[in-house]
Structures are given as structure tokens and as C-alpha cells.
Amino acid sequence: WQPLPTGDGQTINIRAQSNGLYFQSYNASFTEPWLGGKKPNSFTGTIYHNVQSNGVQASDPNRQSLLITGINFGLGQRLKWPDDYFTLYQGLEFRRFNLNNFPTGFLNYNKGISNNVNYKFTLGRNNTDVPIFPTRGSQISFAAELTPPFSLLRDDIDYKSLSSEERFKLVEYHKWKLNADWFAPITSKLVIRTHGEFGYLGSYNKDLGLPPFERFYVGGDGLANFVIDGREIIGLRGYTNNSITPGGGGALYNKYVFEMRYIIANNPSAQVFPLIFMEGGNNYDNFWDYRAFNLKRSAGAGLRIFMPMFGLMGVDVAYGFDPEPNGAAASGWQTHFIIGQQF
Incomplete structure (x- = not known):
């Protein structure tokens, strides 16, 4: 050639x-x-x-x-x-x-076939200076995921009387998420990061309700760990994995983070920075139970290492100040390992 x-x-x-x-x-x-x-x-x-x-x-x-x-x-x-x-x-x-x-943990729906056809869009704005250790700027995204409202096109079906297998044959929902990060330098190496996020899963038809898929599971390191059943994993340090979650998954969550980061190595072969943080969040079964400042709080410290060959890795040690659901005492000390993600 x-x-x-x-x-x-x-x-x-x-x-x-x-x-x-x-x-x-x-x-x-x-x-x-x-x-x-x-x-x-x-x-x-x-x-x-x-x-x-x-x-x-x-x-x-x-x-x-x-x-x-x-x-x-x-x-x-x-x-x-x-x-x-x-x-x-x-x-x-x-x-x-x-x-x-x-086992889905939701309405005894454990056998059947569900079909999900959805359209999604994400509108984002990112003016941070660098991707791994930003020192200034912001990163904001607004996302939606929408299925057709199949049940609203059929008025001859009593959805309350259907079995779970029939109700969820065609999955329908609307899902909305907002994420925002803001970075500001204190010195050339010390940076403040503030973060907030919010997610909501809604239904078109109150008789049909929400599906067992696409729900929010809050708590822990935020890693999926071979879980593939359509759930969305939200990390919350200081608590065990998925512990801040209603039975069957949450429909609405919020989360706030404050971090201070200090970079100790900043070169092409490796970037290393320790951090301290405070964060809080919660997860709810429906909109009517939502309380914006009823948070599961935590604080701790961690370390991040980025190498081009391996990506971003890290470890956090956090103390959860509040009890997990059905718990009586504070969550206490928890250790979380981080692979390829930011909190």
C-alpha cells in the first residue's frame, strides 16, 4: 500500500x-x-x-x-x-x-423479563485547569434519563391488579441528576474542593409506581463490585457499602462534600496528594420523606495516587458520626479503597 x-x-x-x-x-x-x-x-x-x-x-x-x-x-x-x-x-x-x-428486594419481583428503552442526555460545563488535580474552576453536569410513558398510552389496563412480572415487562421512569464541583486555591499546592450532588427517580403513573431497577444505593466506597442489576452506586465515606438505602433501593438522594487537598508530587509519571474531608448525604424512598439537611455525616483523611499505567487509586479512612438505618450507635471508623473514581 x-x-x-x-x-x-x-x-x-x-x-x-x-x-x-x-x-x-x-x-x-x-x-x-x-x-x-x-x-x-x-x-x-x-x-x-x-x-x-x-x-x-x-x-x-x-x-x-x-x-x-x-x-x-x-x-x-x-x-x-x-x-x-x-x-x-x-x-x-x-x-x-x-x-x-x-432477589431484587422489591415487591417480590424475582422472575421475569423487563425491557428498558431510554433516551438520556447530559449537559455539562467544565472549566477546570487540569483533570487530575484541579486547582481552580468548576465542573457541573445536569443529566436526565427518560423512558417512554407506556402506561399513559393505555387506559384499558388496571395496573394495580397486575402481577409484578406483568407490571415491569416494560420499564418506565424519569431520572434526573445534578452534580457540581468547585475548586479554589489557597496556595500553589493547597486546594479546596466543594461538591454537591442530587438525584431523583420518578414515575409517570402512580398506579404502576417505580421499577425495581435504576434506583440509588448510597454508602461506602462507591464501587459496583460485580453488581449489575441496573442500580446506581453512590459512595458515602464513613458508612458500609449500600447501608444508607431503603429496602429495594432509594428514589431520591443528596450528598455534600468539603475537601482540602495538598499535592506532594506533580509530574508526568505520578501525581500524589493527601486530603482531609467532611461529607454528608442521605437516601429516601420517596419525595415526601426528603429532608435536605437530614444528613448522615462523616469526616476523615485519605491519599490519592495517579499513574498513567494504573489510573487513579487511593484509600480513605473516615468516621461516620450517625447510625446507619436500624442502627443505634454511630457508624464509627471505616476504611475505603478507591479505584478510578473521585468522591
């Missing part, structure tokens, strides 16, 4: 992950970073199949399993208005949940 064929930055990713019968994950994706060839409009397509089970063979009648198969397409754009720091992401997704005696 003369000249040698070259691409324009397109990427194809194929990944398989497994820990035996308990968990398997397979996905493939394609990204075109310059859709249309004129602007940096990023188009991505992904297909995936995930399996979670109790580790029993498929032929065993005692097997409990959840299979999730899906496909999604997304388009990311840089915006010129209101200013050059804005971005917009839009996506369409189809996801199928296949439950076989799988």
Missing part, C-alpha cells in the same frame, strides 16, 4: 471479564471521534451482555441469575453557546433484564 492506510482516531474495544459462574461481562464498542469529519462530534456504539448468579450451574433448579443484554448509541458534542466550556451528550439505549429467581 502506498501510502499506508491510516485511520482518523477511531477505536474498537472488545472486553470480557469473569470470576467463574458468579459473574461474567462481555462488551464491544466502536467510537468515531470526528463524526462528519468537520467537528469533534464523538459517536459511540456499544453492545453488551452481563451475567450475575449465585454460582450454581444453569441446569440446577436452585440457580438464581440475572442476565442483562443491551445496545446503546451515543453522540457527544462540544457547544459554542453559552460559552466554549459546554458539552452535550445524547444517547439511546435498549436493555433487557432476564431474572430467574434473582
Whole structure:
């Protein structure tokens, strides 16, 4: 070939992950970073199949399993208005949940097939100076995930009388999230970070109610740990994983964080910074129980290390001042390991 064929930055990713019968994950994706060839409009397509089970063979009648198969397409754009720091992401997704005696902890729904068709968008603004250890600027995002209101199109069905399997055959909900970070320098190495976030999951039809999927689970390190059942994991240091969560998952949560960070190594091969923090949050089953300042509070210290080969890693030690639900004493000291995420 003369000249040698070259691409324009397109990427194809194929990944398989497994820990035996308990968990398997397979996905493939394609990204075109310059859709249309004129602007940096990023188009991505992904297909995936995930399996979670109790580790029993498929032929065993005692097997409990959840299979999730899906496909999604997304388009990311840089915006010129209101200013050059804005971005917009839009996506369409189809996801199928296949439950076989799988405990969801919600309305005794543990067997059946649920289909989720949703549209999502995220409007963001980011004017921070650097990605790993920002010293100034802000990062704000507003996101929504919406399914069609299937039940509102049918007035001949009494949804209260349906079984859980029938009610959730077509999953419907609207989900809203707001995240905000603000960074300000005290000295060239000491930085303040304040963070707030809010999430709400709502239904179109009160007779149908909320689905058992897409709910919020608050508490702990914020890592999914091979959990794939459509839940959203929200970290809250000083408390055990998912402990600040109503039965079956929450529909509304809030969280606030104050951090002071000091960088001790800042070079291309490694960035290292310790931090101290205070944070609080809570999780509710419905909007009517929501109290903005009824928080599960904690404070502690941690360390972050970023290396290009491994990404961001860290550890936090935090003290939870309030009892977990159904607890009598303060949560106390907890240790959390961080991989590839910020609180």
C-alpha cells in the first residue's frame, strides 16, 4: 500500500471479564471521534451482555441469575453557546433484564423479563485547569434519563391488579441528576474542593409506581463490585457499602462534600496528594420523606495516587458520626479503597 492506510482516531474495544459462574461481562464498542469529519462530534456504539448468579450451574433448579443484554448509541458534542466550556451528550439505549429467581428486594419481583428503552442526555460545563488535580474552576453536569410513558398510552389496563412480572415487562421512569464541583486555591499546592450532588427517580403513573431497577444505593466506597442489576452506586465515606438505602433501593438522594487537598508530587509519571474531608448525604424512598439537611455525616483523611499505567487509586479512612438505618450507635471508623473514581 502506498501510502499506508491510516485511520482518523477511531477505536474498537472488545472486553470480557469473569470470576467463574458468579459473574461474567462481555462488551464491544466502536467510537468515531470526528463524526462528519468537520467537528469533534464523538459517536459511540456499544453492545453488551452481563451475567450475575449465585454460582450454581444453569441446569440446577436452585440457580438464581440475572442476565442483562443491551445496545446503546451515543453522540457527544462540544457547544459554542453559552460559552466554549459546554458539552452535550445524547444517547439511546435498549436493555433487557432476564431474572430467574434473582432477589431484587422489591415487591417480590424475582422472575421475569423487563425491557428498558431510554433516551438520556447530559449537559455539562467544565472549566477546570487540569483533570487530575484541579486547582481552580468548576465542573457541573445536569443529566436526565427518560423512558417512554407506556402506561399513559393505555387506559384499558388496571395496573394495580397486575402481577409484578406483568407490571415491569416494560420499564418506565424519569431520572434526573445534578452534580457540581468547585475548586479554589489557597496556595500553589493547597486546594479546596466543594461538591454537591442530587438525584431523583420518578414515575409517570402512580398506579404502576417505580421499577425495581435504576434506583440509588448510597454508602461506602462507591464501587459496583460485580453488581449489575441496573442500580446506581453512590459512595458515602464513613458508612458500609449500600447501608444508607431503603429496602429495594432509594428514589431520591443528596450528598455534600468539603475537601482540602495538598499535592506532594506533580509530574508526568505520578501525581500524589493527601486530603482531609467532611461529607454528608442521605437516601429516601420517596419525595415526601426528603429532608435536605437530614444528613448522615462523616469526616476523615485519605491519599490519592495517579499513574498513567494504573489510573487513579487511593484509600480513605473516615468516621461516620450517625447510625446507619436500624442502627443505634454511630457508624464509627471505616476504611475505603478507591479505584478510578473521585468522591
